[in-house]
Amino acid sequence: MTRRGRPRSLVRLCKWTSRTPGATAQARRTLRRSLEARGLPDETASDAVLAVSELVANATEHANGPYELWLRGTPVYLVCEVHDRDPRVPQLPVSPATMPFAPVLKDRGGGLSALCVLLAERGRGLQIVHHLSRGLWGYRLSGNGTKVAWIAIPAEWSGPPCAMDGWRQ
Numbered sequence: 364m365t366r367r368g369r370p371r372s373l374v375r376l377c378k379w380t381s382r383t384p385g386a387t388a389q390a391r392r393t394l395r396r397s398l399e400a401r402g403l404p405d406e407t408a409s410d411a412v413l414a415v416s417e418l419v420a421n422a423t424e425h426a427n428g429p430y431e432l433w434l435r436g437t438p439v440y441l442v443c444e445v446h447d448r449d450p451r452v453p454q455l456p457v458s459p460a461t462m463p464f465a466p467v468l469k470d471r472g473g474g475l476s477a478l479c480v481l482l483a484e485r486g487r488g489l490q491i492v493h494h495l496s497r498g499l500w501g502y503r504l505s506g507n508g509t510k511v512a513w514i515a516i517p518a519e520w521s522g523p524p525c526a527m528d529g530w531r532q
Contacts, residue, residue: 372436380428390419390432394443397434401441403516411516414495415443417488418512422447426510440499440515450508 376393379386391412398408415432422430426449433444492500492514499515 374434376432376434378429378431380430381423386423387416387419391416394432394434398441398516407516410495411443411514414492414500414514415445417492418445418514421488422512425453440517442513442515445512446505446509448509450504450510452502452504452510
């Protein structure tokens with residue numbers, strides 16, 4: 364343990380505020396370098412970077428800052444954490460039983476109004492996180508009442524991606 368009580372394997376990769384220009388891009392670059400330095404396969408690193416990028420963007424858009432990106436090693440996983448100062452854990456949408464992005468027949472040919480409805484939909488980012496992380500992600504409250512969004516990154520994925528039949532926390 365360190366002096367402050369954090370495990371030595373927990374490393375802060377970056378910190379930003381809602382006014383930091385290009386925060387999501389900086390978090391992606393920093394995480395990619397860190398994962399490459401640890402020898403993760405490129406495809407695994409790319410999936411993790413994209414998933415974490417969505418969590419970073421969500422924190423910046425929906426929660427109070429400042430924000431921090433941490434990486435923690437365990438014997439089996441690298442756990443990437445996005446910390447924010449908002450104690451509210453988001454309500455996770457239920458994954459649809461059908462294809463998540465299936466066209467809606469009644470909206471076909473709807474012109475600009477149908478396009479605006481489609482673009483206004485929210486929650487797809489978490490479906491992307493769920494798919495890319497193979498369901499190994501979630502939210503938790505830290506000891507001081509703030510929120511941590513996390514994904515677990517195995518050194519190598521085994522088997523196919525998990526089905527989107529529900530959300531795991």
